[in-house]
Amino acid sequence: MKQTIESIDVANKRVFVRVDFNVPLKEGVITDDTRIRATLPTINYLMEKGAKIILASHLGRPKGERKPEFTLKPCAQRLSELLGKPVAFADDCVGEVARKAVETLEAGDVLLLENLRYHKEEEKNGEEFAKALASLAEVGVNDAFGVSHRAHASVEGITKFLPMVAGYLLEKEIKYVGGAVEHPEHPFAAIIGGAKVSDKIEVISNLLPKVEVLIIGGGMANTFIAAKGYPTGSSLVETDKIELAASLIKKASETNTNLLLPTDFVVADAFSNEANHKVVSADGIEDGWMALDIGPASQKAFAEALKPMKMIVWNGPMGVFEMDNFAAGTNAVAKAVAEANATTIVGGGDSVAAIEKSGLANRISHISTGGGASLEYLEGKALPGIVALADK
Numbered sequence: 582m583k584q585t586i587e588s589i590d591v592a593n594k595r596v597f598v599r600v601d602f603n604v605p606l607k608e609g610v611i612t613d614d615t616r617i618r619a620t621l622p623t624i625n626y627l628m629e630k631g632a633k634i635i636l637a638s639h640l641g642r643p644k645g646e647r648k649p650e651f652t653l654k655p656c657a658q659r660l661s662e663l664l665g666k667p668v669a670f671a672d673d674c675v676g677e678v679a680r681k682a683v684e685t686l687e688a689g690d691v692l693l694l695e696n697l698r699y700h701k702e703e704e705k706n707g708e709e710f711a712k713a714l715a716s717l718a719e720v721g722v723n724d725a726f727g728v729s730h731r732a733h734a735s736v737e738g739i740t741k742f743l744p745m746v747a748g749y750l751l752e753k754e755i756k757y758v759g760g761a762v763e764h765p766e767h768p769f770a771a772i773i774g775g776a777k778v779s780d781k782i783e784v785i786s787n788l789l790p791k792v793e794v795l796i797i798g799g800g801m802a803n804t805f806i807a808a809k810g811y812p813t814g815s816s817l818v819e820t821d822k823i824e825l826a827a828s829l830i831k832k833a834s835e836t837n838t839n840l841l842l843p844t845d846f847v848v849a850d851a852f853s854n855e856a857n858h859k860v861v862s863a864d865g866i867e868d869g870w871m872a873l874d875i876g877p878a879s880q881k882a883f884a885e886a887l888k889p890m891k892m893i894v895w896n897g898p899m900g901v902f903e904m905d906n907f908a909a910g911t912n913a914v915a916k917a918v919a920e921a922n923a924t925t926i927v928g929g930g931d932s933v934a935a936i937e938k939s940g941l942a943n944r945i946s947h948i949s950t951g952g953g954a955s956l957e958y959l960e961g962k963a964l965p966g967i968v969a970l971a972d973k
């Protein structure tokens with residue numbers, strides 16, 4: 582058992598809170614604020630107790646560079662609206678800028694630090710960087726379930742210098758996603774899509790023996806289509822994972838798992854909503870065309886396969902749902918998941934945005950703020966961000 586926010590004294594203390602404000606953005610505007618709203622119980626509790634709240638997060642993958650499109654400023658603004666009070670913003674998460682911003686905090690004040698991933702040491706779990714973050718505060722809280730599968734400095738390394746406990750969101754995620762790990766209901770289906778292919782394809786191998794049905798869509802599907810020897814045109818394909826995809830297809834048949842790949846795609850001649858587009862069969866992607874959504878036959882087959890399920894976990898959209906012409910596959914799967922007579926968990930920044938956009942979120946048993954994190958949890962892995970928290 583891990584210590585929680587209620588086990589520690591926070592009054593008048595500087596409290597470092599790792600949150601996951603990695604929200605979907607379109608031209609600098611937040612398109613889904615679920616991940617921000619999900620941290621409000623923790624922030625409100627700390628405010629009530631008179632803590633000096635220092636929030637830290639990553640946004641996207643700027644890979645150690647100060648790229649302006651990855652600033653957390655829009656999140657400070659949105660959080661301020663949600664809390665109904667000002668949220669201070671520091672232009673850097675360490676050094677003099679951060680220290681000065683922290684010094685001005687009074688009990689109940691909230692400060693958001695700039696993107697942790699503007700420093701490459703964050704993802705490298707650099708010790709000096711972790712120490713610098715730790716030095717800002719007297720106690721730490723992890724409320725960033727979405728990134729708890731990453732052994733990064735603000736998630737894992739920091740705990741060597743600053744004791745960290747679980748926030749309310751982390752506690753809730755452990756309860757729901759952990760519950761699914763401990764007591765899975767069968768038949769059990771996992772649906773995996775999205776664009777983070779190399780991150781998530783590894784998960785599939787361990788999930789195969791745990792589920793009866795595994796559905797692959799989105800960018801993830803193209804690597805499997807390539808593994809079947811079909812042409813993929815200019816679709817998103819991770820060539821160094823084709824062999825792994827082929828071995829997963831083989832493993833599925835050995836474990837008697839129903840591995841469902843798309844049988845048709847909506848292809849486009851450019852990555853744009855205005856591009857020419859058409860439906861082709863899975864073996865018919867021509868040169869110069871890219872698969873941006875699953876086709877109508879795949880939608881139907883996936884929905885049929887989901888009907889008898891008792892548990893469904895979904896991470897990763899079926900297509901580029903941000904563009905209306907390629908959203909039908911994701912919407913069809915959202916509907917099928919919502920209509921299933923099953924315990925359903927939908928996780929991931931974009932997947933949650935898609936389910937919110939479809940208006941079906943209230944029909945899902947648990948909306949998780951973590952996609953990769955919930956998949957790795959389900960796979961049976963210990964998540965470094967949770968392991969590192971102080972024991973009771």
Ligand SMILES: Nc1ncnc2c1ncn2[C@@H]1O[C@H](COP(=O)(O)OP(=O)(O)O)[C@@H](O)[C@H]1O
Nearest residue numbers: 775776777799800873900901929930931932952
């Ligand atoms: N066929 C595809 N080609 C390129 N990108 C895709 C495709 N299908 C889905 N995507 C993109 O995947 C992204 C979401 O992937 P990911 O980050 O893995 O999901 P989540 O945030 O839910 O964990 C979306 O921005 C979506 O546009």
Ligand SMILES: O=C(OP(=O)(O)O)[C@H](O)COP(=O)(O)O
Nearest residue numbers: 603727728929930951952953954
């Ligand atoms: O969006 C996230 O993960 P997800 O897309 O798997 O839900 C988390 O913020 C982690 O981000 P990362 O995958 O860049 O480490």
